[in-house]
Amino acid sequence: MTGRRRSAPAIGLEGTLSLRRGGHVLGSADRIALLEAIRHTGSMVQAAREVGISYKTAWDRVQDMNNVSGEPLVARSAGGAGGGGTQLTPAGLALIDAFRHLQTEHTAMLARLSHTLVDPEGALRLLSTLALKTSARNQLAGVVSRITRGAANADVVLALPGGVDEIVARITNASVDDLALAEGSHAVALVKASAVVVQSTVERSAAPTDPVDNQWPVAIERLLVEAGSAELQGRLRGGQSMVATLDPAEVARLRLAEGAAARFGFSASSVILGVA
Numbered sequence: 001m002t003g004r005r006r007s008a009p010a011i012g013l014e015g016t017l018s019l020r021r022g023g024h025v026l027g028s029a030d031r032i033a034l035l036e037a038i039r040h041t042g043s044m045v046q047a048a049r050e051v052g053i054s055y056k057t058a059w060d061r062v063q064d065m066n067n068v069s070g071e072p073l074v075a076r077s078a079g080g081a082g083g084g085g086t087q088l089t090p091a092g093l094a095l096i097d098a099f100r101h102l103q104t105e106h107t108a109m110l111a112r113l114s115h116t117l118v119d120p121e122g123a124l125r126l127l128s129t130l131a132l133k134t135s136a137r138n139q140l141a142g143v144v145s146r147i148t149r150g151a152a153n154a155d156v157v158l159a160l161p162g163g164v165d166e167i168v169a170r171i172t173n174a175s176v177d178d179l180a181l182a183e184g185s186h187a188v189a190l191v192k193a194s195a196v197v198v199q200s201t202v203e204r205s206a207a208p209t210d211p212v213d214n215q216w217p218v219a220i221e222r223l224l225v226e227a228g229s230a231e232l233q234g235r236l237r238g239g240q241s242m243v244a245t246l247d248p249a250e251v252a253r254l255r256l257a258e259g260a261a262a263r264f265g266f267s268a269s270s271v272i273l274g275v276a
Contacts, residue, residue, distance in 0.1 A: 015106070015110055016028070016029065017029070017099075017102060017106045019098075019099060019102070021068050021069075024067075024068045025064075025068070026065060026068045026069060026095070027095055027098075027099045029103075031061055031065060032095070032096055032100070033051050034047060034048075034058060034061060035065075035073065035074070035095065035096055036096060037050040037051050038062075038086055038087070039092075039096070042085050042087060043086055044058055044059060044062075044074075044076070044086045047086070062074045065095075069091060069095070072089050072091065072092075073088065073089055073091050073092035073095060074086060074088055075089050109188065109274055109275065138190065138191045138192070138193060138242055139188055139189070140158075140160060140167060140188065140189045140191075140240055141160075141161075141186065141187070141188050141189075142158040142159050142160045142161065142166070142167065142186075142187065142188075142189065143158065143159050143185070143186055143187075144158055144182065144183055144184065144185040144186075144187055145157045145158070145159040145166065145183065146183060147176060147181060147182070149173055149176070150173075152172060153171065153172055154171060154172070154173050154175075155169070155170055155268060156168070156169045156170075156171060156176065156181060156273060157169075158189050160236070160238050160240060161238055161239070161240070162237065162238025162239055162240075163238070164236070164237040165216050165236050165238050165240075167191075167214055167271060168213045168214055168268040168271070169189060169268055169271035169272075170267075170268035170269045171271075171273060175273070179273060179274075179275050180275070181273070181275070185275065186275065187273050187274065187275050188273070188275070189271050189272070190271070190272040190273075191266055191270055191271055192270065193231070193244055193245045194245050195266045195267070196242065196245075196264050196265070196266050197212055197244075197264070197265040197266060198244050198254065198256070198262055198264060199254070199262060199263040200255055200256055200260070200262050200263075201260075201261045201262060201263070212265035212266060212267055213266075213267055213268035214266050214267070214268065214271075215263055215264070216236055216263065216264050217237065217261060217262075218234030218235055218236055218261070218262055218263065219234060219235045219259070219260075219261060219262075220232060220234055220256060220258055220260050220262055221233045221234065221235050221241065221258065222258060223251070223256060223258050228247075229245060229247075229248070230245065230246050230247065230250070230251045231243060231244075231245050232244045232245070232246065232251070232256065232262075234262060236264075242264055244264060
């Protein structure tokens with residue numbers, strides 16, 4: 001008797017959401033949970049106990065969020081050894097609302113992307129791309145400014161906030177239709193860090209094998225060199241950050257350093273588009 005072949009389980013995507021400013025975390029699931037606990041308990045001591053951290057850790061996180069936000073998120077009233085009453089400011093309440101809204105949109109986007117992974121072979125190709133060393137800051141949100149269709153593929157241009165830079169993504173016409181992309185649509189461009197070509201303003205690297213459709217001037221914010229690998233973070237003209245990985249020998253050859261100017265580039269076919 002021949003057994004019936006069992007189909008492989010569906011592939012889905014999971015991810016966490018965090019809000020950052022200047023490289024520092026403003027909101028994340030655990031920090032928003034702390035703010036929500038403060039809101040309904042009115043006590044830092046009880047809120048810390050509820051989320052499973054120490055009183056000192058809770059205040060350290062609140063202080064860090066206050067610094068990143070630029071305005072107080074939590075107001076503290078005078079009290080005894082327990083620290084007195086604690087309540088959220090309007091800015092703190094607004095942060096909770098904004099994070100929960102974005103969390104809903106983030107979940108919907110992951111569900112939409114998971115829905116596109118109906119082809120196991122195609123899904124594995126996509127996952128192998130995303131599994132490469134990629135910074136979350138390489139997820140750039142923008143608005144579709146134009147779509148140019150060819151016989152099989154289409155060039156989708158995504159305008160980034162600030163009105164300075166834009167991303168060209170080359171995807172199939174079927175993907176354009178499946179994602180319901182049109183001018184004015186909001187989308188997110190994902191680019192793996194290893195796909196980013198780095199050029200120095202001092203000495204340009206050799207021309208890449210694949211065409212580089214996206215080229216931007218950047219200011220190098222951070223350079224981390226470890227054994228066999230280097231990670232470079234550059235800030236775009238519109239304020240967004242991108243991360244590139246390259247060989248440490250290239251860092252020395254191109255004379256790259258923090259504070260220096262450089263150029264980032266990548267091909268349109270290296271871009272994956274997602275929508276909520």
